[in-house]
Amino acid sequence: MTDRAVDGVPEKRLLLPPERPLLAPGIICSHFSVHGDANLSFLAWQERMDPVYDLRPSSAKDEDGFAASLCRYSIGNLSFFDIHTSPNVAERSLGRVSTESVCDLSFSLFLDGTPAHMKGYEHWLDTHRPSAPSILVQDLGQPCTVRSFHGRMLIFFVPRALVEEVFPDAASLHGRRVEATTPLTRMLVAHLVTLNQQIVGLSKDEADSAFRTGIQLLATAFSQQAGLCGNARAAVRAAVYGQVRRYVEAHLHDPDLSPERVLQQLHLSRASVYSLFAHEGGLAAYIRSRRLRAAASDLVRFPHLAVKDIAFGLGFNNASSFTRAFRRAYDMAPQDLHAYAASLGR
Template sequence: MLAPGIVHSSFGVQGDARHSLPAWQERMSTVYDVQPVPALEDGAVFDASFARYTVDDLTFFDMRTGPNVAVRSLGRVSTESVRDISFNLFVEGIPAEFRGHRMRADEHRAPRVPSILALDMDQPCTIRSHEGRMLMFFVPRAVVEKAFPDAASLHGRRVEANTPLTRMLVSHLLALSRQIVGLARDDAGDSFRTTVQLLVAAFSREAGLSGDARAAVRAAVYGQVCRHVEAHLHDPGLSPESVLQSLQLSRASVYRLFLHHGGLAAYIRARRLRTAADELVRFPNLAVQDIAAGLGFNNASSFTRAFRRTYDIAPQELHAYAPLLRREPAWQQRHAGWPAQAFPLAFR
């Protein structure tokens, strides 16, 4: 028996993939579009299950899954309000492969178990999962950003349990999965919050934004630059030079901070493209070239090339789909009678 105040649900499928996979697809449709993989052909077995626990605004999943591909498309993230950051700890089997809209260095080598993959639910991605077990933590964006200023840059980052901090984190999560049934509600809440602190600390250290006074300064500067960029995305004069001049910062120090993005210019372009995707869906009556120009893209053809290169779809196509994407998704109609606690609060 769980203590009062800990919201719980569970679900599982087992058996012939022709029957079990569609049931899993239906259940997961509030978060991901789950697709089959060749390994599930010819009547293969597909087993998957989860147990979900929620305390306040933090949600923890203990999940086992069979092979599949889970997709959050650009159109989906541009119409949903889900902005949580998920942290996925792979404890058994082969860790899932992150196939976002931009390749990352860690995709060229096989990550080890245990390892933790961070995902920004406000960005499109494709996740190729194998048979195994993972522990998933969904954390509100505002909570993460108190310690990690640019939560979007966590998308696709991965850390392995090869430091004292990450090994402590893995031990804590495994203990939580074993003991949560016996915890009081307040104790569970404390354990959830400790998990968040450890997760953010591990990824901050991996990004070089924690550990000493210099790291604290880097984190503060990083947050300052990100806020300035967000506030001036529609300013045609926004550029690395304008940021450096406005904030009185050196080019070399800022470039090192944004090396993960390919430099500050690449970061600005990525944020403008992501904002353009949202506006293409939100404003179907505006011309594509007007949206592009409003975000500093004065050349329509270069904007189209950059957008397609980033998201594998032309902005004109996304814009044309906007009326359909803005309609109430079919899964909301199908599950209108579900209990509100069926999934994390952000996924109702």
């Protein structure tokens, strides 16, 4: 018997589910989802996230059930995820980041639910839902612990070099957040959401161009938040910021490095410099943070050196004060990282 047709389409064909739209060549997509008993679903999600994060339940009650899904799009060395998740805690430990070569930045755009919080930058118990979407930055080359709640997010993984074309010190973006409350940030959010919604209809070149435009908007939005772009005054701030940062990096191993020495050598006022480094807690906190990060790198790179020698070489007066500062910053003793690095070399 001949199939009847409607508008030229066979009736049998009308009863079939619509075919999934195909992505253009060069755009790769993958899907993954879990739900149900956490003994299975959470373990499967942990395994899927393991290349980037170590995951654990955010509380004991979350262990009863867990649901999450992701859709990943990759265009060359650029990728982003559309993620729905139940509450969890994601961590990149000092030991992990010190022995990996991952140095991308991730920009998490929270669309539904309570935005995730980064430990050390925001209060764990502050679970309010803002009136506008927000974007949180993580430098994957630095330790971090992030608590996520029920919700949906888009996560964009961006090579550091692309960010630093606009924002010269990408590492200082770690833990920063912007909300879509200005014309620029609202346009940014709309652009990223549209990229996710319309990527199926884009060619590889169009998708790559749209992603790179999003990167420029992201870097510009955070530069504007930091007061490093937008007018002549911002240009001066950006120049001073770069000058101070370069001086600190060049003198990390100088025992006399201090905020006072920086201000004296560069002929800068304390108030102007403090405002530039307010996100880090001031210039003294920034110097201490950079020294501790350099120490973590040296502990991994030079397992034959004594911990106290590394500490003294980075301006710490004694080993015990260095150990206390290191443990406060990274939740582990420098001796433990040193031993871990030495074990990897065996």
